[in-house]
Amino acid sequence: MRILVINGPNLCALGKREPEIYGNLTLDKINSNLKDRLKGTADLDFITTNYEGEIISAILDSVEKYQGIIINPGAYAHYSIAIMDSIRSVSIPVVEVHLTNINGRENFRKNMVTAEACIGCISGFGEFSYYLGALAIINNLQGK
Template sequence: MRILIINGPNINLVGSRETHIYGNMDYNKICDLLYERAKDLGVSLDIVQSNIEGEIINFVHNARDKYDGIIINPAAYTHYSIAIYDALKAVLVPAVEVHLSNIHAREDFRKRSVTAGACIGQISGFGYYGYILAMQALIHKVQDGLK
């Protein structure tokens, strides 16, 4: 099974920005832990990050016919990117939306996700472990034939 993790704007600064919200674990360390866990789960994993909406859309488009699942943390684009929503709907690759913080316990504008409606589920508030939960969920969904 092949999974693509797509991280949006400012995720590359995790570990140094707003550590009271996102924790102090460095982004590269999180990626290393996710690669290790994917290996344990028997999953081929790629991780990409961009601060640019169009690049995120291209990552989604390029996942078509290449990946069995997408895990996406659209970050701030979560709240207004219809373009990312449309891309996720168009590629027909099951996706799970992940957020490091609990977006429902934060500012009002963060409680609404435009992109979650294009995903099979959303996980928020568990830090980097949310990505692991998403990998496990995608494995089970794909094995059950529920694309």
């Protein structure tokens, strides 16, 4: 099973960016830990970009290559109709993840446009949000 992990804007700054909110782990470490946890279960590819169009292209190009997508769209989650539309246009399960509990933060973060197109949204578990997202995809594909 192949899963694409898409990380959006500012996630490349993890470990330095507001560690009191996002923690001290870098995105490379989060990706490495996820790969280790899923070894023998799923192969992962990672894309990190600050550009909305690259996220959309990655989603649209994923169908022939991947069985699922984990996406952390960052701030695009709150307003990107274009990313939402691209998620709706693919026939593979997509799970949105966030490191922090978005419902416990600023009001604008509670508007989750992109999550509406996903099979589910997991937030608030730090790096484990990604692992839980992978488990959700695997269970979805196995019909559980």
